[in-house]
Amino acid sequence: MPLTVLLVDDEPLVRAGLRAVLEAQPDITVVGEAADGAAVVPLVRQLRPDVVAMDVRMPLLDGIEATRAVLRSVQDPPKILVVTTFEQDEYVYQALRAGADGFLLKRARPAEIVHAVRLIAAGDSLLFPASVRALAAEYGSAAARGALESARLTDREAEVLRQMARGLTNAEIAAGLVVGTETVKSHVSAVLAKLGARDRTQAVIAAYESGFVAPG
Incomplete structure (x- = not known):
């Protein structure tokens, strides 16, 4: 089965470029396009894409609210990849906080775009550049620190985080911990459960906001 993608961007040229890059891959199919976040929920329900490549700034409903709407109203929602022009953009961070799974710059090379979509779809890793890590640290709070402390992660779970x-x-x-992949998956699942995080991105945001991990 091919990996399916929904493109959401108010610029037709951006959508056309992403479609050309992604559909050049034998295992990726673009199943639909939208010019605004307001159209995302109906299209997701109709097309059931694996990944939504979502612009952040759009005229009617931006990518932050569209992300919230998808996660709130769609059962078994797709992965959401934020696509934007500027990496040092608080909108991007707010989209990640709202539940988006990763981050990609519009100027990324074709190979990076394809790699990002595959990574997000697999749920095995995430794209979290230094600028966004710094924003997460800026949003740190005593509440975030308390939430992570109350999670009572084991030493191994803390290292995995x-x-x-x-x-x-x-x-x-x-490979780094010299354990099996299934063992790591178990630790990741335990971390997400203890932090009350939907996915890896939300767990990493918690790690930076609490000061558990420093941006550098």
């Missing part, structure tokens, strides 16, 4: 925050895949974490 640190490696997740570095953007490592399960396989890379397993």
Whole structure:
């Protein structure tokens, strides 16, 4: 089965460029397009894409609210990849906080775009550049610190969270810790459950906001 993608961007040229890049791959199919976030929920329900490539700034409903709407109203929602022009953009961070799974710059090379879509679809890693990590640290709070402390992670779970925050895949974490991939998956699941996080991105945001992991 091919990996299916829905493109959401108010610029037709951007959508056309992403479609050309993605459909050049034998395992990826673009199943639909939307020019605004307001159209996303109906299209997701109709097309059931694996990944939504979502612009952040759109005229009627921006990518932050569209992300919230998808996660709130769609059962078994797709992965959401934020696509934007500027990496040092608080909108991007707010979209990640709202539940988006990763981040991609519009100027990324074709190979990087394809790689990002595949990573997000697999749920094995995430794209979390230094600028967004710094924003997460700026949003730190006593509440975030208290929430992470109350999660009572084991030493191994804490180490796995640190490696997740570095953007490592399960396989890379397993190699570094000299354990099996399935063991790492179990630790990741435990971390998400204890933090009440929907996915790896939300867990990493918690790690940076609490100061558990420093941006550098």
